Amino acid sequence: QSALTQPRSVSGSPGQSVTISCTGSSTDVGHYNYVSWYQQNPGKAPKLMIYDVIKRPSGVPDRFSGSKSGNTASLTISGLQAEDEADYYCCSYAGSYTWVFGGGTKLTVL
Amino acid sequence: EVQLVESGGGLVKPGGSLRLSCAASGFPLSSYTMNWVRQAPGEGLEWVSSISGSSSYIYYADSMKGRFTISRDNAKNSLYLQMNSLRPEDTAMYYCVRVMDVNMVHWGQGTLVTVSS
Numbered sequence: 001q002s003a004l005t006q007p008r009s010v011s012g013s014p015g016q017s018v019t020i021s022c023t024g025s026s027t028d029v030g031h032y033n034y035v036s037w038y039q040q041n042p043g044k045a046p047k048l049m050i051y052d053v054i055k056r057p058s059g060v061p062d063r064f065s066g067s068k069s070g071n072t073a074s075l076t077i078s079g080l081q082a083e084d085e086a087d088y089y090c091c092s093y094a095g096s097y098t099w100v101f102g103g104g105t106k107l108t109v110l
Numbered sequence: 111e112v113q114l115v116e117s118g119g120g121l122v123k124p125g126g127s128l129r130l131s132c133a134a135s136g137f138p139l140s141s142y143t144m145n146w147v148r149q150a151p152g153e154g155l156e157w158v159s160s161i162s163g164s165s166s167y168i169y170y171a172d173s174m175k176g177r178f179t180i181s182r183d184n185a186k187n188s189l190y191l192q193m194n195s196l197r198p199e200d201t202a203m204y205y206c207v208r209v210m211d212v213n214m215v216h217w218g219q220g221t222l223v224t225v226s227s
Contacts, residue, residue: 003154034212038155045205045220046155051213089155093212097143097160097169104154 004029004090004102011108017078020105022090023071028100030071034093037066037075039086040104046089050075077107085109112136112216114206119221126196130221132189132206140164140184143209146191148202149220156202159191160209196225 005023012018022029022037029035035053038046048057050066053073063079073092077084090102118130130146146158159170159180168180179192189206201224208216 032212036213038214040155045217046214047217048213048215051215052211057215091155091157091214097162097167098171099145099157099160099212099214101147101155101157 002100004092004100006088006090006102006105008103009106009108011110012077012080013110014080014082016080017076018080018107019077020075020088020090020107022073022075022092022102024073024092024100025071028092028094029068029073032093032095033068035066035068035073036091037064038089038091039084040089041086049088080109082109112208114208114216114218116204116206116218116221119204119223121224121226122196123227124196124198124225126225127192127194128196128223130191130193130204130206130223132218134187134189134206134208137208138184139182139187139189143167144182144189145207145209145214146180146189147205147207147214147217148200148223149205150199150202153202158204161189193223196223198225201225 037050040046053068113135115133145160161180177195181190203220205220206218207214
């Protein structure tokens with residue numbers, strides 16, 4: 001149950017695109033197409049932004065997109081807006097009703 | 111509207127016990143796997159435990175095995191987490207989460223557990 005690896009921080013200017021990576025292993029990210037991404041604002045509960053690698057829940061802007069290659073998943077936010085500044089966490093299903101999270105990435109909008 | 115409301119957090123001494131509750135509304139609890147996820151102050155998210163709709167399947171993160179017990183009462187629309195032998199490193203916000211397929215879709219606002227002498 002090792003945590004997934006994310007960069008501690010990323011930044012971008014309004015209107016730009018940023019990508020956050022999430023590296024796991026062949027037993028989690030690489031094995032299942034069940035990677036999800038969560039946005040968390042200070043003092044708030046996490047909010048689901050992407051699930052099943054590429055799917056967006058209703059209400060999430062299409063500026064948010066997900067992808068996966070091998071053991072690494074990615075979240076891309078295009079057309080960056082000030083309101084996107086938050087912490088982002090990836091999560092992968094790891095089989096048998098177990099899950100593993102990434103360490104989190106702080107997104108700063110310059 | 112789906113609502114998850116956690117309660118039962120508080121200050122407890124090392125070695126002590128605490129029972130967290132999660133009151134669910136807006137959906138039939140029995141139809142869903144439920145998780146507990148925690149977040150230590152200033153740290154990331156950590157999956158704690160999961161329980162299937164009928165309680166047939168129960169799993170724990172390695173560091174919680176033998177100390178934490180997850181349970182549910184579908185008739186009362188409630189989820190529980192009994193935490194024993196608490197350690198300072200168990201200090202965290204504990205979230206109740208509804209799982210849809212294998213995705214953690216709905217989260218409560220959390221209840222804070224502080225383990226300190």
